[in-house]
Amino acid sequence: MLHAKSIRMVMCSVILIAATACAPKSTITPAAVGASPDEFSITPVKPLESPKDFAALPAPTLGGVNLTDATPKADAIVALGGRTSTATGVDGGIVTYASRYGVDQSIRSDLAASDARFRKLKTAAPSFPWVQNKYERAYRRLALDPWAELERLRALGVLVPSAPPKS
Template sequence: MAKSAVILAGIAVVSLAACSGAGKSSKGPDEFAVVPTKPLTMPDDLSALPEPRPGTLSRVDQEPNKDAVIALGGNGAALDSNLVRSSEQALLRNAQRYGVDPSIRSTLAAEDLKQRKDNPPRVLERLVGQKSTIRAYTKFELNAELELLRLRRLGVRTPTAPPAE
């Protein structure tokens, strides 16, 4: 009798645990998507209002993201896309020292397309519609251990290697 009671209790616990996710239709609100808004104001002349344009900024709340950053104690000016911080100036100068190719994106896109055409996905990947670039770029993978050995043979000082797994 005690054994059957334990088994029944176990079945009840497992059954209730299996139902824990039932009835949940969504994950709930995203707390980080909520931004503070300024209060609505009534314009002096309603006929002077522009036509509504969905997706555009509110006339009252011109920079809601910047206001949210400021409300959290951050620097709202850091969101300006044209702003290049002093900490990034040296990095940009170093990266641009040999010039900048204005068509780099189209060049990379063309090279990527050629690489993927030369190394198409396997039959099973094509059948299920999976677009995998793993096979196309396998020969470009870096092996940290081999690179560490190569650098040490050249006499380059290297930090300690991570432990083998």
């Protein structure tokens, strides 16, 4: 009787381990991303507002700004009694300079294909069949250690205001 219970216990354990080992990974982002400081998680946004007239909404503009986007410089100017410009928020000089040789309309698909080739090349070595996150394996050598980079910048005297203070 004791022998049958122990066999049943071992079989249940094997089934449990096999079922959890086959679980798919839900993300393709590197695991190191979660361990780094997230500078953007504390950015406050402005509250949503309903327009006065839904029929008279302006057409969306490429590179335009949203009313809820954070504008700390403009908010500081208004708080100090100044007036902000009515510009769209896009620096025309930067856009003109970046597109001076033309704009490739298929850049996203070209980059996606190039990335797929790179990941296939870097993960061509045989691996375990349950390892599905090849992204981290392909880009491991290109990853930046955020804490080491923070220390390097602090040693150079560079102020990093979004980083946590030294402990």
